Amino acid sequence: MNKTVTIGLLAFALAMTSWMPAQAQSPTVPSSSEKVRDNPAGQYILVKAVVGKALDMVDARALPVEPEGYNLLKYCWAPSNVLGEWAERAGLIGEMVVRALETYSWQRDLARAGYPAEPAAQAIGRYEAMLVATGFTDAGRARALDGLVADLDAVRHSTPGTLRVRAAQRCDNRRRSLELNYTTMPQDGRVRFIPYVLHRICETQRLDADDPVRCDYWMNGKTDGPMSFAGETVYDVRWADGSTTTGRFDPEQSRSAGTVALRLRQPKTK
Numbered sequence: 001m002n003k004t005v006t007i008g009l010l011a012f013a014l015a016m017t018s019w020m021p022a023q024a025q026s027p028t029v030p031s032s033s034e035k036v037r038d039n040p041a042g043q044y045i046l047v048k049a050v051v052g053k054a055l056d057m058v059d060a061r062a063l064p065v066e067p068e069g070y071n072l073l074k075y076c077w078a079p080s081n082v083l084g085e086w087a088e089r090a091g092l093i094g095e096m097v098v099r100a101l102e103t104y105s106w107q108r109d110l111a112r113a114g115y116p117a118e119p120a121a122q123a124i125g126r127y128e129a130m131l132v133a134t135g136f137t138d139a140g141r142a143r144a145l146d147g148l149v150a151d152l153d154a155v156r157h158s159t160p161g162t163l164r165v166r167a168a169q170r171c172d173n174r175r176r177s178l179e180l181n182y183t184t185m186p187q188d189g190r191v192r193f194i195p196y197v198l199h200r201i202c203e204t205q206r207l208d209a210d211d212p213v214r215c216d217y218w219m220n221g222k223t224d225g226p227m228s229f230a231g232e233t234v235y236d237v238r239w240a241d242g243s244t245t246t247g248r249f250d251p252e253q254s255r256s257a258g259t260v261a262l263r264l265r266q267p268k269t270k
Contacts, residue, residue: 030213030214031207031213031214031215031216032093032198032201032202032205032207032214032215032216032217033091033092033093033216033217035205035207036091036092036093036096037092040092040096040132040135040136041132043093043096043205044096044099044100044128044131044132046201046204046205047093047096047097047100047201048096048100048103049204050197050200050201050204051097051100051101051104051197052100052104053200054196054197054200065109065112065113065163067163068163068164069113069163069164069165069166070109070110070113070163070164070165070166071165071166071167071168071170072106072145072148072149072165072166072167073145073167073168073169073170073171074170075102075105076170076171077098077099077101077102077105078098078171079094079095079097079098081178081230082094082097082098082101082230082231083097083098083195083197083198083230083231084178084195084227084228084229084230084231085178085193085219085227085228085229085230086194086195086198086217086219089217089219090195090198090217092135092136093198093201093217095136096136097197097198097201099128099131099136099141103124103127103128106120106124107120107121107124110152110165113162113163113165114159114161114162114163115152115155115156115159115162116155116159119155119159120152120155122151123148123151123152123155124148126147126148126151127144127145127147127148127151128144130143130144130147131144145167146167148167149165149166149167152165153165178228178229178230178251179226179227179228179229180226180227180228180229180251180254180255180258180259180260181225181226181227181258181259181260182221182227182259182260182261182262183259183260183261183262184237184261184262184263184264185261185262185263185264186239186240186264188239188240189237189238189239189240189245189262189264190220190221190237190238191220191221191235191236191237191238191262192212192218192219192220192221192235192236193218193219193221193227193229193233193234193235193236194209194215194217194218194219194233194234195217195230195231195232195233195234196231196232196233196234196248197231197232198215198217199215199217199234202214202215202217210236210246218236229251229260230251231250231251232248232249232250232251233248233249233250233251234246234247234248235247235248235249235262237262237264239264243264245262245263245264245265247262249262
């Protein structure tokens with residue numbers, strides 16, 4: 001994790017001390033989503049650390065900073081285009097993943113717009129603290145954005161050469177199709193799926209990420225139509241003979257074909 005990210009997480013942790021009261025230790029919680037609801041501040045730090053190790057999606061969306069200024073909402077981050085089929089099922093942790101991606105993109109782009117790393121990271125940390133304090137609600141995020149724009153405007157006035165920052169909504173709710181069919185070879189396989197980022201979060205929570213009770217984001221494969229796969233996805237196929245095949249795939253490699261094929265792996269001959 002680079003220095004700027006570390007500064008951002010530290011700023012977030014410090015900001016949280018003024019936003020949230022101290023909480024007593026809770027008993028062991030059996031599932032990932034319950035862990036998140038029980039301790040959103042601590043779990044957001046965990047989520048951001050996990051997302052920070054796989055920033056391909058952030059870099060893939062990188063666009064030049066416009067000469068007239070930087071729009072914080074230019075990338076339209078939303079659970080539907082980050083998690084696809086899992087946007088609703090992921091719930092609070094899905095919102096955390098999206099906001100982590102969003103703030104990483106800001107750290108990268110604000111540096112390009114001339115903002116010094118530490119003041120920008122501290123402003124982002126205060127934004128994140130307000131998100132947690134307001135439960136990642138839309139209204140809370142709107143207020144947090146207003147505060148972030150004001151903080152960055154103060155940095156701009158004390159740092160010559162920085163570009164103006166705004167938060168102009170430009171998303172029109174149109175989404176690119178993320179739908180893919182899947183097939184098993186042979187065709188008797190029963191499949192379940194989970195986005196890789198959610199699988200990694202469960203592992204980092206020290207849960208059994210392959211247990212659908214503990215890691216409660218697994219979803220059985222649909223048999224009546226395609227599914228929306230937004231990013232790298234973990235799968236588990238159970239075959240008629242009781243054997244299983246596990247792995248993960250990148251849906252982008254199957255977009256042109258429209259179908260991802262999951263095959264029974266034959267045992268290697270000695």
